[in-house]
Amino acid sequence: MDSLEKLGMEVRKHYPELDGYRIDFNYRFLRNAAAIYHYTKYVIDPLQVKISYDIKNRSRKSKRGIIAHELAHIYLDLKNMRRPGGLSAEVARYNRSKSYRIKSEIEADTVAVVRGFGPDLLEFVKTRDEDAIDSHGGLTVEEIRLLMKNLGYLI
C-alpha cells in the first residue's frame, strides 16, 4: 500500500501553485471530518494535511480524492489571501459562516475535478456517503458526474 506521503506527492504535482510550500501528510483521529488542514497563524509553511484514520483502509483512489480536495482548499485559500495572516481570516470565516463553508466545499470539489481528480473524488464521495461521514456540503455524486461530463471527461 502506498504511504500517505507518497500519495500526497503524487496529487500535489497537479497543483503547481503549491510548489515551494512544505506540506506534511499524516493520519489523525478526527471527529466529524474526513480530513482537515492546518497552518500556524503567521507562518504558512509547513502546511499540514491531516486525514482521518477512518479513511486509512480506503482505496488508493478514494484517498487521492480526499487529498485532492484538501489541496484544493489550500490552493483556494492562498489564491484568496490578500495580506499576511489572510489565511487565518479564511479559517475564521469558514468556522463562522455555514453558507461560506458550503461555498468553500463546493469550490474545493470543483477545483479537484478540474485538476483531473474527478474519478478519485467520485470514489471518495460514494464511500463517504455510505458511511454517513459529515460532508460539510460539497458536490454530490451526481454533481461530480455532471461536472466531469461538462469538462469532457469520459465517464
Ligand SMILES: [Zn+2]
Ligand atoms: Zn473540505
